[in-house]
Amino acid sequence: MLVVRLIFESFRFAWNALKMNLLRTILSLLGVTVGIFAIITVFTLVDSLEKNIRDSLSFLGTGVIYIEKWPFTPDASGEYRWWDFWQRPNVSYNEFKFLQTNLKAANGMAIFGIRNNSIIKRENNSISDVELCGSTYGYSELFEIELDNGRYFSQIETESGRNVAVIGHNLVNALFPDGSNPVGKEIKIKNLKYVVIGTMPREGESFLGTTSHDDLCIIPYSSFRKLYQTGTGSSDELNSRIGVKGQETDIGLVELENEITGLLRSRRGLKPKQDDNFALNRPEAIANIIGGLFDVIGIAGWIIGGFSILVGGFGIANIMFVSVKERTNIIGVQKSLGAKNFFVLFQFLFESIFLSVIGGLAGLLLVYLITFIPMGNLEVVLSVKNVVLGLGVSAAIGTISGIVPAAIAARLDPVIAIRSS
Template identity: 45%
Template sequence: MLLYLRLLNESFRFAINALRNNKLRTLLSLLGVTIGIFSIIAVLAAVDSLDRKIAKDLSSLDKNTIYLMRFSFGPSEIPKWKREQFPNVKYDEYINLKRTLTNTDQVGFQLFVANETLKYDSKTVSDVNIVPSSYEMGDIDGLVFEKGRFYNEAESNSGTAVIVLGYDIADGLFGSSDPIGKNLRLYGQRFTVIGVMEKQGAGFFGDSNDTSVYLPANFLRRMYGDNDAMTPVIVLKPEKGIDMDAYKAEVSYKLRSIRGMKAGEMDNFFINVLSGFTDFIDGIIGQMNVVGWIISGFSLLVGGFGIANIMFVSVKERTNLIGIQKSLGAKNKFILFQFLFEAVILSVIGGLIGLFLVWIIALVLSKALDFEFVLGMGNVLLGTGLAALIGLISGILPAISAANLDPVEAIRTGM
């Protein structure tokens, strides 16, 4: 054990001397490893950060949540012209499904509408995401409140002019004053603020409850009716532990019955399961990982050749020293491990520089983009391990050539 510690110490000193004595050569040789480790760990850190962000954004939602509507979340085999003929889901269908579906925790109704402008006295907030919905969406979306509450069933059914504000909207209109009970204007009408949601932060998909407001869907239905400017969706939250295939079959059967569709007739609606959407996103992220590994692999290959080159030069420069060590009784494995350790240490130094650059960039981007880039310990260990592996592979041939030197010839060559 002491022998290997001494080897490690000597190899570390030789590696540091190589950095000191041949700064430019060593820097250029380590550049490939640094870029390779930087590329791989940067991609993995970005993907991990995206995964965490998606998990955080969807943590309040059940992955089995179903969005029943005329559009599909993902690619569809149904021709576009056919999909465009699908009718919107209706409020009456939401009421019917809520009454007849089994194994269902919540059924909600929501409208997708254009962004609007909110006004309070002389203050105005533009481009606000409006979420007209039934009262169940507060629980389905897992809304958390800083102040006040969500609207209740009676307010939802009657279309009462009440509104729930996102954190940024409330801050922009009311500042430090309490918005609960205050009136603001939207759609030319006066709404009473009954709740303010907790700050969420930027969402992965560019959306956020911070810049959204919730109001009863029936308020807009009473004003405008069920026109094509609003896209409705029925949101179903099934009970936990049920057979999702059987549940989707029941949903399909019930909606087809409501619409009076004949047997063999193609569904004119889509049953979008949130887990399918997240699987689609996971697939994209997985492809990003693969592409990142391929691109970074070329940098690591160049870095490996750089380490091998500097080690061959190191063997040539220390041929005389190797001959003296062997003539004094040093065994081949001592010389072998000495150069292997040196190659690994040089490579790890390059890898650590790459990791340091990732860490710096992660800090800068986290502050600049309001997005938390995380360099996890797992990625740090992976980067260090990869660097050590590259050094080990690159140093094998130079180390073997050094270990196999004849001591007499080595001393004579160095004279």
């Protein structure tokens, strides 16, 4: 009951301070409001940017290791040795079959090649800038291909290289403008007929403008090899990659990476002292680089907002010193009636925290209003984590700013306090 009484009295005094000295209080709390607004705005934008970028990179899959010629990032020294990487052989279908037979730590596997800017036709309709992907059956396991009509191709269709295709939303609209069902209909890729067996739902444009399934056409890898040269002798434009999905129990995919390295080095006849002539890429590497950049931006937000909060803290401390002076008589009466020092201490301390939290709430409200401003493909969301952070920082500033005035009030002599005018 004592705690409830303390909080109630503190709220009452804080509210009276707001009403009696509205302009002074608002100006004093402005620093906290601006500080919380600056910090939480930066964190909200950073979190939203990071989420949108990670979503844009979702086409790379999760928990996957890619075996290919070119690494995603520079080496440990920060140097990207493109000349050495250029001389590496491309991965081949035979290497894929070898790994598929011998890998024990894999939970899914596929080899696929991409041909950008492809043209696909049907009767008098055509569409360019298509991303043509030739893949083995496991591609759907790596990227969780979602279909809204039809089916994905079977293992038999993959191995035999049947001319079947799964197409994205934009291809459906361009090749079947009459709204007819594409499944079972023929399309042409490099003048070869392919039967559409499935379609993918609309995904829309991502924040970074990265590839989506809307402009994607998937055909079996063996059929893709009839159209374009793949393997070690292919050009970089048609560089295939092998994607291997790890098991959930393999934390960090350490076991999978070690097994791939050992098998592929053995397959390519590399000696112990020779460097790997292949790259094992992970989508997490790009995400970590992005995360490091956003950490720096977050620190900048703390620095910018910190100065405003510091000013706001002095403003709240000023309010509390004035409040102690104005209520010296009341403090004396309370103490003469038996109020303990800690009662007076917590009364002023809660009042300081309450005032600071009001300033923080005003800052959070401004941040919330920002989320309604259209920012193109960037979706800005004020998360619960940032709301809690803003309120926590406000409460901490209120505690720090109010502790000295509250301690002074608690140590006042009741006789002297009553006599003061």
